[in-house]
Amino acid sequence: MTQYHVLIPCAGSGSRMQSVAPKQYLPLNGKPILRHAIDIFEAIPAISRIFIVTAPEDAYWSDDLLQGCHKTEVLSCGGDSRAASVYQGLQAMATYIDRDDWVLVHDAARPGVDAVMVQRLIDAIRPTDVGGLLALPLADTLKRADTTQHVAETVPREALWQAQTPQMFKAGMLQQALATHLHRQPTDEAQAIEWAGHAPKLVLGDLKNLKITYPHDVAVVSALMQATQSEQDAE
Structure with a gap:
């Protein structure tokens, strides 16, 4: 029976956050940013296992972060890029999962x-x-800049989507796509699959599934999450 597993690359330093600790360990609404996602996947019956891929020298990781978790384990094999961490994580996961999962x-x-x-x-x-990925259709007008930060052209936004995660693919296919195209430095898993000649499906995501990149993103995501929780509590 085909199973569903989660891989969370967690080896990045988050330099744009201008914080001492990597952003995934910073607090948000009472717990580390990373733990929010872990809790969601832990509670979904369809998810069999969750693998956190950390850097081997990660000084900020603590096993206390997984207190109470039953599906989650850590693989200390992260690489020097997101794609490398995913690829090396998939290699380490091969012992535990099937290629068709x-x-x-x-x-x-x-x-x-x-x-x-x-x-x-x-x-x-x-x-x-x-396979496929969560994404949002672009609503804003896009401008392409020239080398002096002036508008070079307006880019039509029709048919443009902003990629989110999760991105879901068969383990074997994704590992092969990354092995073949890792040197091209794909920015997400879907790009590696695209380079392998396939067309992933776009599935509607959500605004609150924003990636925290800059310091002000923490407040934005916190507010979106609290607003959603308030709506759920009122129902």
Whole structure:
């Protein structure tokens, strides 16, 4: 029986956050940013196992972060890029999972993911699909800048989507795509699959599934998550 697993690359330093600790360990609404996503996946029955891929020299990791978790384990094999961490994580996971199992790769700094989004992605991908990812259609007008930060052109936004995570693909196919194209430095798993000649499915994500990149993102994501919780409590 095909199973679903989660891989969370967690080896980045988050330099743009201008913080001492990597952003995935910073507090948000009472717990580390990373733990929010872990709790969501731990509570979803369809998810069999969760693998956190950390850097071998990660001085900020503490096993206390997984207190009470039953599906989650740590693989200390992260690389020098997101793609390298995912690839090396998949290699380490091969002992525990089947090549035809689905792997949902999720950013450690996207704490706003929820069970509704995850289930929407799982339900949207048929056995014959190559896989897919959560994403949002772009609503803003896009400008391409020249070398002096003046507008060079307006980019049509029709058919443009902003990629989110999880991104879900068969373990064997994703590992092979990354092995072949890692040298090209794909920015997400879908790009490696695209370079392998496939077309991943786009599945509607959510605004609160924002990736925390800059310091002000913490307050934005916190507010979006609290607003969603308030709406749920009122129902």
